[in-house]
Amino acid sequence: MTRPGFFQPNGRQLSSAGILLLMAPFFMLIGFAFLYPLLSLLSLSVTEPEPGLSNYVRILDNPLYFKVLLRTLWIAVLVSVLALLMAFPVAMAMVSSSGPMAVFITAFVLLPFWSSVLVRTAAWAVLLQRNGIVNDLLQVVGITSEPIRLLYTQGAVVVAMTHVLLPFMVLPIYGALRNIPSDYDRAAAICGAGPLRRFAEVTVPLALPGVLGGVILVFLTALGYFITPALLGSPKEMMIATLISQQLREFLDWPFAAALVGVLTLFVTAITLVFSKVFRFDRMLGGQL
Amino acid sequence: MKQTRKLTGIALALTVATVGQAVRADEIVIATTGGLMRNMMEEYFYLPFAEASGTEVIPFDIEVPDQWARAEGMARTGDVEFDIVTATGPDLVGKAEILETIPCDDLANVKEYALPGACQPKGIARTTGGMVMTYNTDTFAGNEPRTWADFWDTEKFPGPRGLPDTGDRDWWLPTVALLADGVAKEDLYPLDLDRAYAKLDEIKPHIAVWWKTGNQVQQIMRDNEVAITMSYSGRALKVIQDGSPFAMAWDGAIRDTGYLAVLKNSPNTEGAMKFIDFFYGSAEGHPGFIQAVGYATSSTIGLSQLPEEEQKLYATYPANYELLVDPDFEWIGAHRDELRERWTNWLLQ
Known part of the structure; x- marks a missing residue:
């Protein structure tokens, strides 16, 4: 399957030097605004207060920090799974519908992007509060007899994070599904496969690159998530980003915070490498055949 | 932005003053957290003080941890730019070496009107x-x-x-x-x-x-x-x-208690002490200020001007004050x- 590439206006191909030149601003931005600060922070973690790994030893010494890290991983997994379960049907509906219905669904998926994460998180706080809609509803229906604690719990954090990150799961899956030629499905049907088998043996394998792309986007974003856990969680459900911020802003312990950043970076890098080894990255993000 | 420029101006003026030994700064710089507290201090005390003494007060908005980071830098380089800073109780102990001692007994209004314990060696109560x-x-x-x-x-x-x-x-x-x-x-x-x-x-x-x-x-x-x-x-x-x-x-x-403290070697230490004395003695400023910020000052001519029922909502109301943990x-x-x-x-x- 050949298609006109991005760098081929009127059939002329850009030289590789030209391509590099066009990409230079991007790499410069990444270098100045991301790599340089990150590396200088990480170097702080092994040079202060004295050269060596003392800050990392401190993380290992106290089981609490490890607990926070494990909890962060657990919440990120939970959010990814929930988002996947909710996103797949939505993406299927987006692909199979047309006209006003398609516009309607797409608008609903993209709508959250038009408001800030802060607003969406605050909205959850309003819904989940003690005399909020959810608690009122539970009592009217008769499930609970008095308001229960919904806000400032791990459940609140997971639900709100799933909501906030959902579009990042829907869009890659939608991209992958849209690229599956409808002929395949029809061919499988002609060969006698029922709807379930067609879904399991045609749609899912072909959508896998999009699914993996969505999972990795949501999972990695969830690992470093800050605002939602800070506003809807309690200190008992502290995640690593909140811990880092506390060390920076309250205790002014930059080297130790830098070591925590180092550990988080290590985890993110390792997970990304494993993913790209097991599933080929180029297929994953493009979602093309 | 304006404040930074003014501050640079003060730094310049100070340099000139030190070199010439002639010009006396008629300004004091007070570092406080911004927002309501800064605005109300300005309305009820800074401006009246400027009118009464001719010494202009320049408020500088800064969060407390940041303020200390800068104050310590200033103390190291000897180029002190703040006269009065905002301090918490522990700060009066922890930062004692960069703070000027308050002459509690020499400030007439402080001696007359301060609640017991309000004037500490290294700081004086602003609001409690x-x-x-x-x-x-x-x-x-x-x-x-x-x-x-x-x-x-x-x-x-x-x-x-x-x-x-x-x-x-x-x-x-x-x-x-x-x-x-x-x-x-x-x-x-x-x-x-x-x-x-x-x-x-x-x-x-x-x-x-x-x-x-x-x-x-x-x-x-x-x-x-x-x-x-x-x-x-x-x-x-x-x-x-x-x-x-x-x-x-x-x-x-x-x-x-939030304290006012004076930095050692500040450009206008004398002016800072004068302001503190004015703050404790200004009967007109306190009631409006207390109601606006929700915290009582430690001057005995302050809270007592409010209606009795309202006084009970403040920490320095005598019946409350004696119940507090010090x-x-x-x-x-x-x-x-x-x-x-x-x-x-x-x-x-």
């Missing part, structure tokens, strides 16, 4: 509030909690509870836990941390909200997210005045790291 137990008067109608022991008594006083996870909770909460456990106010310090945390373990499952900011504690009161909580008294005051059914129980509230900042300052670590580890468990 308390970390006070605040409860819903509807929930506890006819059965009102009075002390921290009542806060811990979840059978007699059932309902969701709130405690702070911000500011100085690393010694606030062990302190009230010991009060709840029956320790007398005078015997609190040095804190018996093992006993305090054993008591805190008891209440932990009943805490619905660990609040993070002053706005949040007001919000959880208004939304009935908690029936009883520790609160900044000034925040509770606003909630009560806005008509929410809450009241404060002052017994065992922790005195929380923290031992010497001890707290010396054990800061230990207190923090213990708190962080306990809360994360």
Whole structure:
């Protein structure tokens, strides 16, 4: 399957030097605004207060920090799974519908992007509060007899994070599904496969690159998530980003915070490498055949 | 932006002054957190002071940790730009070496009007509030909690509870836990941390909200997210005045005073002391200022001008003031790291 590439206006191909030149601003931005600060922070973690790994030893010494890290991983997994379960049907509906219905669904998926994460998180706080809609509803229906604690719990954090990150799961899956030629499905049907088998043996394998792309986007974003856990969680459900911020802003312990950043970076890098080894990255993000 | 320019101007003027030994700065720079406190200080004290003395006050908005970072830098380089800074109780101990001693006995108005304990060697009280137990008067109608022991008594006083996870909770909460456990106010310090945390373990499952900011504690009161909580008294005051059914129980509230302190070698130390004296002696400024910021000043000609009923909502009202816990900042300052670590580890468990 050949298609006109991005760098081929009127059939002329850009030289590789030209391509590099066009990409230079991007790499410069990444270098100045991301790599340089990150590396200088990480170097702080092994040079202060004295050269060596003392800050990392401190993380290992106290089981609490490890607990926070494990909890962060657990919440990120939970959010990814929930988002996947909710996103797949939505993406299927987006692909199979047309006209006003398609516009309607797409608008609903993209709508959250038009408001800030802060607003969406605050909205959850309003819904989940003690005399909020959810608690009122539970009592009217008769499930609970008095308001229960919904806000400032791990459940609140997971639900709100799933909501906030959902579009990042829907869009890659939608991209992958849209690229599956409808002929395949029809061919499988002609060969006698029922709807379930067609879904399991045609749609899912072909959508896998999009699914993996969505999972990795949501999972990695969830690992470093800050605002939602800070506003809807309690200190008992502290995640690593909140811990880092506390060390920076309250205790002014930059080297130790830098070591925590180092550990988080290590985890993110390792997970990304494993993913790209097991599933080929180029297929994953493009979602093309 | 304007302030930075002015500040540079002062620095320049100062250089000229030091070189020429002739020009006297007729300005003082006061570093405070911005917002309401800065605006009200300006309206009720800075501008009247400028009118009365001819010394202009230049407010500089800065958060307290940032202010200390800069003040310490200034002390190192010898190029001091702030005259007056904002300090907490522990700061008066921890930052003592870069702070000028306040001549409490030489400032006429301070000597005349300051409440006992308001003028410390390294700082003088600006506003006083308390970390006070605040409860819903509807929930506890006819059965009102009075002390921290009542806060811990979840059978007699059932309902969701709130405690702070911000500011100085690393010694606030062990302190009230010991009060709840029956320790007398005078015997609190040095804190018996093992006993305090054993008591805190008891209440932990009943805490619905660990609040993070002053706005949040007001919000959880208004939304009935908690029936009883520790609160900044000034925040509770606003909630009560806005008509929410809450009241404060002052017994065992922790005195929380914001201080004015003067930096050593500041450009206009004399002007700074004059301002402090003016602040304590200005009868006209206090009532409006106290009502606007929700915290009482420590000048005896301040709070007493408000209606008696309203005075009761403030920490420096005599009947409240004598119930307050007076923290031992010497001890707290010396054990800061230990207190923090213990708190962080306990809360994360």
